[in-house]
Amino acid sequence: MIRFSLHCAQGHDFDSWFASGTAFDDLKLRGLVACAICGDTSVEKALMAPAVAHKAQAAPGALSTPASPMEEAMAALRREVEANSEYVGMNFxxxxxxxxxxxxxxxxxxxxxxxxxxxxxxxxxxxVAPLPFMPSRKAN
Known part of the structure; x- marks a missing residue:
């Protein structure tokens, strides 16, 4: 998996995960990559520095602290869903x-x-509604 920083034609910046760079290119060509904020499909990769973890930061199994209000909202949504619903896995x-x-x-x-x-x-x-995160049992 690879995380790309993306930018839409409306000026929104957001991140998204893809199986590979080729997967991103294929999805973009098919019009399946859309802005997480406004839904615009005019999305480009933003300039980004490589993510190199310092040994002190890369503790095995440690989750990173949310880097933005959007990530904090996603983490809060995940906690809410997992605390108030039953995980049924592939039997959903x-x-x-x-x-x-x-x-x-x-x-x-x-x-x-x-x-x-x-x-x-x-x-x-x-x-039904899609959730913007992987189930905890699949996240590791």
């Missing part, structure tokens, strides 16, 4: 359908779904 689609149909107890859940599966849930009227 099945469990969301069961809850929607009344075949499972009504409760907040989060988990993992492929994009086409999530789109189908929405088309079928099942209320």
């Amino acid at each position: 689609v099945t469990e969301a359908r069961r809850i929607h149909a009344g075949n499972a107890p009504e409760r907040a859940i989060h988990g993992e779904a492929k994009a086409d599966e999530a789109r189908k849930l929405i088309e079928d009227g099942v209320p």
Whole structure:
């Protein structure tokens, strides 16, 4: 994975992770890279310095402190979701359908779904929303 600093034509700066530089280029060509703030698809890589961790900063398993108000908001959202919903992993689609149909107890859940599966849930009227972070169980 690689993190790029990005800049949209509207003047917004933001970061995003990609599988590789080639993956970014491919997604951008297909119009699938959009500004995290305004949704503009005129996005370019911003000039960035390489991230070189100092040995004292690179403790194994240590998470970095949020560098911006946006990162702090994302961290707060993650804490809220994880504290107030049940992680159902790859069973998310099945469990969301069961809850929607009344075949499972009504409760907040989060988990993992492929994009086409999530789109189908929405088309079928099942209320779902993507989360802007990986589940804790997958983050390491």
